[in-house]
Each structure stands twice: as structure tokens, then as C-alpha cells.
Amino acid sequence: MPSTEHGRDEEVAEQVQEELKVLNRSVIDTVTQIVNNDEPASDLWPQFRKAIFDYKKKSTEILKPANIEDTLNDSEPKAEADRDDSFKHTVPKEPVLILWPLSPALQKSLQSGATAKGVVIENGPASTLRLALSNLLVKGEILYVYVARYVVRILPDIVVKINASNDTTELHILDHIHEHSQLIPAPIALGMIMIGKWSYTFSSFIPGIPLDRIWGNLTSDKKCHVRDQLNHIFTELRGLPIPSKEGYLGGGMPPICKGGHRFKKIASVPIVSEAQFNDFILDDSWLEDGRLDYLRREMPSNNQIVMTHGDLCPLNILVKSEDTVEIAGVVDWETGGAYPEYWEYVNAFRSSFHSQDDWCLFLPEAGIGRFFDDYVKYSMIGRFARE
DSSP: OHHHHHHHHHHHHHHHHHHHHHHHHHHHHHHHHHHHHSOTTSOOHHHHHHHHHHHHHHHHHHTOOOOGGGGTTSSSOOOSOOOSSSOOOOOOSSOEEEEEOOOHHHHHHTTOSOOSTTOEEOHHHHHHHHHHHHHHHHHSEEEEEETTEEEEEEETTEEEEEESOOOOHHHHHHHHHHHHOSSSOOOOEEEEEEETTEEEEEEEOOOOEEHHHHGGGOOHHHHHHHHHHHHHHHHHHHTSOOSOTTOOOBBTTTTBOEESGGGOEEOSSOOOSHHHHHHHHHTTBOSOHHHHHHHHHHSOOSOOEEEEOSOOSGGGEEESOTTTOOEEEEOOOTTOEEEETTHHHHHHHHHGGGSSSOGGGGOOHHHHOOOHHHHHHHHHHHHTBOO
């Protein structure tokens, strides 16, 4: 009997090797065709990225792992393999807290029977979910890395943002946008979980090229076309009702304001007026009271409060191709919410100085307004803020 099983194993192994050979030849043919069919100056990365993702998916189907349930006899099952790149995130071996309800597709992929907000998953079910998530991350496509923040495409239509924060602002903003408009190309909120200190925020994948990768290659006409599209998108956004019926500024539930360097500063209490928002901006200044009072008098206090993205920059804009520069999506809404009407411009203009390009010359001012004087004031305030 054992010899029969051994022979069957060898037969299966040979079949797997043959299928891998066929797949590899197919990928080589695909890559060759991509290179031969495109102009030398065109951006081949979107086609290569699709080919890589298809290859990972098909190879995974060929190299099917053992059923996850069969591995639960171990104290903690292990993910299928280590990545061969810089992504080394490890899912903690701790209970799973659901911070945002999981979509049906995500529930199936994570093999989780629980979906409701506030549910804590422990023991065997938590182990199953952690293993499923780990395997998805191992096979996923890294889209963005910054320090300990990652965005990984784990399924053809789902991405996960990994961060050491339990902030659900982005999902609240995305839900609010899709509830009130079909004209803003934002991702769809699909769920959020917390494991240990790490949060995993899931949303729909929007295919596209980050604008910052190609901005320097674009002609003035194409940059103007991007600007014109953003004007329409942000005019629509600013026309939406703010999320809080009580009129609170900021994002999330309850709405909380963010500001300061990289938006690390978070208000400790809800803010209901622009005057309170000004106090929040100034409360970490090391200037003496007299100068603070002068700055406070010079700050605006009667602006409209409008829906805001908060981090409008080329990195967060996806276009379908370099040829057409049609906007496919606007992503990364975690700094969004209800803010004074100048806030979008101030942060967009400030972000333009983080690179050596001309982004500031093509800001969508018809959509977000032009508030250069306010930018100057807030730049000065930032110089005297405690880090």
C-alpha cells in the first residue's frame, strides 16, 4: 500500500512539473509579445504587472496547498512560503477584531464565518483567518511601501492597506462618497480587521498607473487634461453633504480632525466650528501668547465647510494609461472629511514641494479654489509647531 501511494505521489509531482513548464513557456511567449508589439518609449509596466499577476494566480492553482483545515492540528499553521522581496510583514498570532464589516467576497477569501463590526475572533477560527490572510499576502502584488505601511493587491479585485492604526476614517469617507455620488472614482470599502497592533483595511482594486510615475513625461496638454478631470471630480466632491449631521469637522465616526506634519496631529475632541479648528491648528505652537493671539486674528473663520480628500497629490491619482491620461481613480482617503474650503488647496500645494516637478502649476483650482494666502499663513504656523 505505501509503495502504491509513493508511486501516486511521483505521478502527481511529474504532472505538476509538466504543467509548470507549459505555464512558463506561455509566460515567456506573452512577455515576448508585449515587448515586440509596443513602441520603445511606451510604458510596459501595466502589461508586465498583469502578466505577473496572472502567472502567480495560475501557478498557485497548479501548486495547490493542502486544505487549510488539515493543518489546524498544529498550534499555528504557517504560510505557504516566504516572499523573495522586501515585504516581510508577519501577521501576529493574536485574536482578530473586526473594525468594519467584511464583504461576502472577503469573508470567503479569509475563511471567516464572522463579519459584523466589533466581533472578536479567537482560537481555531482566528488561526484559520490568519493563515488565509498570510497566504494571500505571500502571493500578493506589492503596490506601495512606506516605512511600515504597505498596500498589497491580494486578489484580482481586492487590495489591503496594512498600517499600525485602528483609524476607520477612510472607510467611512468611501462609504459616504458612494452613498451620495456615482461620479467620484474612489475605491469601495470592503472591510477592516485588527490583529495585534496591525490593522488591515480592505478595499476594491482600481487598475491604473500612479500619476507620480509618469508626470514628468507628460506634455503640458496632457497635464491640463488631468487638471480638467480633477476639476470635475473635486467640484462633485465639494458639493456632497458633510458626513456629520451635527456639523462636526473632520472624518470618521465620530468625526475627528487631523493636521500637522503628515497629518500625525489628531484632535482630542470633536470640532464643530472653524474657530475651534484654528485653535486645534495652533495648540502645539511654541510661540508666546501675544503672537499666538495675533496669528489667531489673522486666520480665516468664515469659510464654507466642504468635503475634502486632504492629500491630493500625483501619488494618489491613478490614470488608465500614459497615452490618454484618463483618470481611473483617486485613492488614499484616510485624511479626508469635512474641512474649511481652503484645506484641500493648502495641502495639495504643500505636497508639490516634496518633489521637483511642476504639480503646483496644474492644481485643479476650478475645483478646489485658490487659497495661496492661506497656504502662506499655515506654512508659517507650521514652522513654529512642536514636532
